[in-house]
Amino acid sequence: MILTTLIKRQLRIFAVLTLVALFFAVVVYARVPALLGVGVYEVRAEYADASGLYPKAIVTYRGVQVGEVADLEVGDGGAVADLRIDDEHDIPATVVAELHSTSAIGEQYVDLVPAPGEDAGEDSASLGEGDVIPVERTVEMPQITPVLESVNDLLASVPRARTRRVLDQVDQGLAGSGPDLAGTIENADSLLRTAQDRLAVTTSLIRTAQPVLGTQQALRGTTLSYAQSLAAFTSELAGRDRDLRALLSQGPAGLRAATELVNDLQPTLPLLVTNLTTNAEVLNTYLPQIQEGLVYYPVTVARLQSAINPRAEFGDVNLDLRANVNNPPACSQGYLAASERRDPSVAQFRDVDLLAHCTVPEADPKSVRGARLLPCPQGGGRGPLPSSCGLDFGKGVWPEGAGPSGRRDLSRGVTVGGDASMELPAEQGWQALVLGPVSVR
Template sequence: MRRRTAVVAGVVAMATLLTGCDFSVYSLPLPGGAKIKGPSYTVTVEFADVLDLVPKSSVKVDDVTVGTVQKVWLEGYVAKVKIKLPKSLDLPDNTHATIRQTSLLGEKFVSLAPPTGDEKPRGKLDNGELIPLSRTTSNVEVEEVLSALSLLLNGGGVAQLQIITQELNKALTGNEPAIKSVLTQLNTFVGTLDQNKQKIVTAITAVDALAKKLNAQKTTLATAIDSLPKSIATLDKQRAALVKTLQALSKLGSTATRVITASQKDLVANLQSLYPVLTKLAEAGQNLPKSLELLLTYPFPDGAAKAVKGDFTNLDITLDVNTQKALKGLLGLGLPTTGITLPTVGLSLPVHNSPQFPTGKGTAGLPPLPLPTGTATSCITLLGLPVCTPTLNRPAFDPELAKVLMPGVAK
């Protein structure tokens, strides 16, 4: 009895001592984990669910224990795990983390692995870095598998599996070639879609752009659709006229075809006859327009005025004739003044003075022109009387002679 009392007293004293020192079992170091010798670094990993992962759990790479879990805590709705790794461990910066089990009912551990597939490793994992939630996963728990199995067995359609199997056997038996052909075609179809996925994406993008443009023109389209019934009604009223127009157009086409067919030979013959003419016109080239330029200044080309300086070619003179002075000057008649004013006749007579081109050396392409000799008489009729004036072969018009012969003549 005394021994029991002493033991109880010792336990109470020990509990009192521990309480007074603010000591708990959670502060004791846990066993397990890898022993890391030398320099190390820590990394924080985010998980959506850590299951029953606890501190001192192992951290493995390729199923080899390399580190240990130091701390597990909850921050918001994300579980965070701090792991300790040796400095000698070289992992990429985009390392993936997974919570796995050593066996079906074994302990949990954190597995680290470099990225696979199209993602390439980059950088180096260093102290204090974070492996985000996007690069972490957790394996399926046995409890989850059993829970899903129990749901299937208790409330699922296990009883109908036999019926489904029997009906599938009936449907597939004897139709193996057809089913194989369908699967082959489906494989070809899916393969073609995969090969043209970029074109499909481009088409969908174009359809999206078209939909945006149609949406922007929604008011205009609504107005057009609202006015469409009136347009259709107008077309319906004009249907008979449109039908007649189309029938007449068809008749015109038939007639034109018949005319062209009938005149085909003549048309070909005319074209063949025109071919030499058009060929010669093409060969004439610039000579034809140059000849048309000479037509207005015949017989002298435009260059003749520049060849002979100080002379006159294609000269026009205007005659303002006073009949009384002209008759008195030419015939010596003194006519009485009757108070009747005779009409003044204005004549425009062209005078062509032929220039004398030099015929010496150095003048190419300019043939000598024969000059007329002697005098000639040019006559006109004024008020029933003939009026004649001599024309001299001079290179230019003489104003003094004009004053003597015809007073009042203006150049």
């Protein structure tokens, strides 16, 4: 056979390809360098029970394969697994070696899990050649045999005759409802798939709900009190069921009658309630002064009775009167001058200055009890008018065509009249008194 130049070249190419294939088979597939300890390091994991684990089983970290089980041997009080891990993976030295199975009857593998409460950082130590994972940081594979034995015992404890009778009754009860049951199962399956798709969101929601649940647990006493009060309230409602039914049946007729009554009282009732709102606002502002007057009223009556009752049979009163003439002197500042006063014989009408009061300084002895010394209801200051104390009350209203043609607003010193007197401000209308309480200043 003559080897031509072309044949020699082809043989050289085949030889090179064969060498490359053998190299990949030895290095990549057979992992001969790893068997010789090149590019890997070995870690020993101690287990109290390593049943089901075998050599060549994979080793994972955070779900990624990082090595394999090199060998298994019997140790002191358990089994020792030699884990061969690739050098390219840095694994924390505090990991926990757990045994898991790929399925209920599948092969086992070693899963390296970070220790609870610890996070691998740049400065944390990593596993190295010869490190040992003690039995305290290893988790064995749960044995299926005790579970199967428990299930077998449970099935053996179920009476067959009664179970058959129950199944027959269930079959009779579900007769004809097969499509509905199938729809329920399909909907449940769809619900489970949706929940699985939203697993991350659901897990985040559960973690976020933990502080809320902790707060609710801290408020357990208050919640129980609310629940007990609600139970008492609902029990009372249940006892008044007949009255509630009567109210619901007769209420519409009563509401219609009340509506007709209110319509018949237009516009008298709105005007009355509006003016009552203004009066209530004033009374609410001066409530402390009214309370003080009510407190002093019995004392004043008692003083009068102490002066009258002892002398009642004699027809006189035990009083001590003293006359003061121009002491203190009367105040004229702030009123009309004497030259502007009219003669009593003049019969023409003239507006009266309702804001006239003594305007002398507070320390002046004139008009000691004058309006300028009236205390403000909220304390801290005195003034003759509510506006002097920063108060602003609403205005009364008059029906159209009734009342004075012009009236003076003492809080503002302006004259209001005509059709404007019929305007009902929304914040001081009669609806505000009916639908809401008077605000407390």
